[in-house]
Amino acid sequence: MGQHNVGVDLETSVGYLLKEASSALRAAMEDVLRPLGMTVTHYSCLELLAQRPGLSNSELARGAFVTRQSMNVLLHALEREGHVTRPAEAPVGKVLPTRLTPRGKRILAKATVAVRSVEDRMLTGLTETERSDALRLLQSMTRSLRAGDDKA
Template sequence: MSAEQEAPTGSVGDLRDSVGYALKQAATALRVALDRDLRPLELTVSQYSCLEVLGQRPGLSNSELARATFVTRQTMNEILRGLQARDLLTRPATATSGRSRPVELTAAGRRALESASAVVAAVEERMVTALPADRRARFLADLRHCVQALG
């Protein structure tokens, strides 16, 4: 960077050296790859995320699923309606207690999740393939530390 192009003190500076910019690039590249590779299964990344969370934590409410998958309650409601129309999940027509309607995967939903999870695992493997195995665990730990530092 030349003297005329020097970043002001306290600024991000050269984007090639910005952790935030590199994380955004990685997140975007991951999202594009997931969108492309999940498309043949007729799933979006948000739909897959919903299935994955439900596979690991059945019975969550719309609000709990929204928080776990980083979408709004309104968006989650649309996702749930779409997945329910495809018979990938069930939720009671009325709340059994309070306003919560617990959501669970159907047998078809579990099969869809199994296929989608394999696709996502393959994309993640491609993403970190250049990292030596011993650095992968460190990379994940470092990312978790970054989240904790800002959370």
């Protein structure tokens, strides 16, 4: 039975195609990260820490698009595995700056190569102009969506 020739107006909805692309990207990332024993959220957290050492739990949560409670349990797991370290006492306030350990940096290096290959595959067939168009369009959509938050 498999394929039905669809094509109502799902194929013309930017929202649906955005979700479809994001879902495909996540699945592809999971495929290449699984052999390394990592999940996408794992990787996101480590990559954020590599680019901005000392990020707090809440800042990492925002960067990985999860709640700070979820990031908290993830950080405890990463700490137990020896991939990150957090001071027992907060240097200032309650913020606990997190840093990668050498072990964390090593596994991240492998993961980065794998993930970059996925992103390269995703951009296959697109010109340099089209890639920068994609960047600009995605940024514009995110900005417009957040414009109507009214969270204050």
